Amino acid sequence: MIHNPFAELSMLISPAVMQAYVVLMIILVAGGTILDMLHKRSAEYFFANAKKAQAGAKREVTSAEKIGLAVQTVANEVLTSSEFCNVNRRISHLFTMYGFIIFVVTSAILIFAYPTPDVAAPVMLTFLWHLGALSLCVGGYWFWFSIRVDVAAEGKNWYQISGRGDIFILGLLSTATFGLLWSFAQQAGAGVLTNLLFALFVISATVLFGTVYWSKLAHMFFKPAAAFQKKVTKADGTRENLPAEYDPSDPAVHERFPDIKEYMGSNPPNMGLGISREAPRHY
Amino acid sequence: MPTFVYMTRCDGCGNCVDICPSDIMHIDTVTRRAYNIEPNMCWECYSCVKACPHQAIDVRGYADFAPLGHSVRVKRDEEKGLIAWRIKFRNGKKDIDLLAPITTKPWGTAIPQLRDAEPPSQVQRDSQLLFNEPKYIRFDDGDLHTLESNGLKLKEGVYY
Numbered sequence: 001m002i003h004n005p006f007a008e009l010s011m012l013i014s015p016a017v018m019q020a021y022v023v024l025m026i027i028l029v030a031g032g033t034i035l036d037m038l039h040k041r042s043a044e045y046f047f048a049n050a051k052k053a054q055a056g057a058k059r060e061v062t063s064a065e066k067i068g069l070a071v072q073t074v075a076n077e078v079l080t081s082s083e084f085c086n087v088n089r090r091i092s093h094l095f096t097m098y099g100f101i102i103f104v105v106t107s108a109i110l111i112f113a114y115p116t117p118d119v120a121a122p123v124m125l126t127f128l129w130h131l132g133a134l135s136l137c138v139g140g141y142w143f144w145f146s147i148r149v150d151v152a153a154e155g156k157n158w159y160q161i162s163g164r165g166d167i168f169i170l171g172l173l174s175t176a177t178f179g180l181l182w183s184f185a186q187q188a189g190a191g192v193l194t195n196l197l198f199a200l201f202v203i204s205a206t207v208l209f210g211t212v213y214w215s216k217l218a219h220m221f222f223k224p225a226a227a228f229q230k231k232v233t234k235a236d237g238t239r240e241n242l243p244a245e246y247d248p249s250d251p252a253v254h255e256r257f258p259d260i261k262e263y264m265g266s267n268p269p270n271m272g273l274g275i276s277r278e279a280p281r282h283y
Numbered sequence: 284m285p286t287f288v289y290m291t292r293c294d295g296c297g298n299c300v301d302i303c304p305s306d307i308m309h310i311d312t313v314t315r316r317a318y319n320i321e322p323n324m325c326w327e328c329y330s331c332v333k334a335c336p337h338q339a340i341d342v343r344g345y346a347d348f349a350p351l352g353h354s355v356r357v358k359r360d361e362e363k364g365l366i367a368w369r370i371k372f373r374n375g376k377k378d379i380d381l382l383a384p385i386t387t388k389p390w391g392t393a394i395p396q397l398r399d400a401e402p403p404s405q406v407q408r409d410s411q412l413l414f415n416e417p418k419y420i421r422f423d424d425g426d427l428h429t430l431e432s433n434g435l436k437l438k439e440g441v442y443y
Contacts, residue, residue, distance in 0.1 A: 056375050083294055083337070084294055085294065085296045085298075085336050085337075086294075086296055089294075162312040162313060163312075163313055164313050165311075165312060165313035165314060165315060216314070222291065223291070226291035226292070230292075240338070240356070241354040241356045241369060241371050242338055242356045242358055242369060243356065243357070243358050243367035243368060243369035243380045243381075243382075244367070244369075244380060245358075246363070246365060246367055246382050247363075248363050248364065248365055248384075253382070256382075257381075257382040257383075259383070259384070260365070260382060260383075260384060263384045263387050264364065264384050264387050268363070268364060268384075268387075269389060270362050270363075270389070271361060271362055271363065271364035271386050271388075271389045271390055272361070272362065272389045272390050272391070273361055273362070273390060274361040274386070274390040274391075275298075275302070275334060275361070276336075276361060277390070277391070280296060280297040280298045280300065280301040280302075281297070281301075
């Protein structure tokens, strides 16, 4: 499990071609994301909305505060996927996300730094490459066979593909699966099968990175931006036109809304969960 | 006017799908986000707006309680037992917060034990009154209840 599959591949394909392929994929992701933003005008809408929110701000948010909010966004929304309410989706997303990052980063390092058998790659690096692909498979297949069937809940079974929405997850799953199988086949010396699995691996990766314009791979850019903007609107008082957070035991709240104290007393208990006691799964 | 979903806020949890009485909030199979499949069948009950844990659903309101272009947004906090509304006019000059209790006891602790209630007698069954009607509207508990007999006063305007 700890060999470097790209080193053996260099007998067949020169490292320069592999490196050019990685660069091409980076260009495809960047290009797809930019085209997507231009087409949907999402960035334009995002900044216009942020400007509108700023016009109604009750206080100025300093740059230092903004840095703090950005750090918070990275720590919560980005690193721990905190915005998922569903625990299973969150764990599956973490497996998939970290698996993807480790897999992509180690692939790039292996291809650029250790592309030939002359320089042996550190065992840790090749181990991480396999671990990343495995983690991607765990999170992804969990999503595909269990969570997606439940969440989509529109009569979609695991064998039903619903168009563009599934390009991303299927691209991820096939890239990681064929990558792993290719590596194992190479180690076992499976000959033609190795080449076939490698071809499937390359096709999957090209589909995954080449279809950013249609798939939802770009969510890694716009989700953190939206989460950060949400925190800024909370800090500057506009709160996207949402009401403030009120504490029912606060005397200032009793003063302003007398019936809170009248009906609930001056220090109401935690009422626990109401409709949230049941997970939404009746549809 | 019907509800709509902010796609960047929605995480497809399905709370709105569950609660919609008209069954018109669905999860889009392509984007895996909620959307209103039949906007002209939405009667703005606000159930989904209140149930959404991310405040990802909004309504473009009619001019029946604020001039067009206003924003009415809500945050329902079950643990605090509060619901907060914010009504903001289009020009931003009128900006009101309203706060009301939605429960006075922890959820699920005050469910009436109807199974333990006495079943209606034959006389009650033959009567024109509904089950427990005199008792529940308190006609048989002393005299007719009025504001005066209960020591209450009619207050002017909306009590807030």
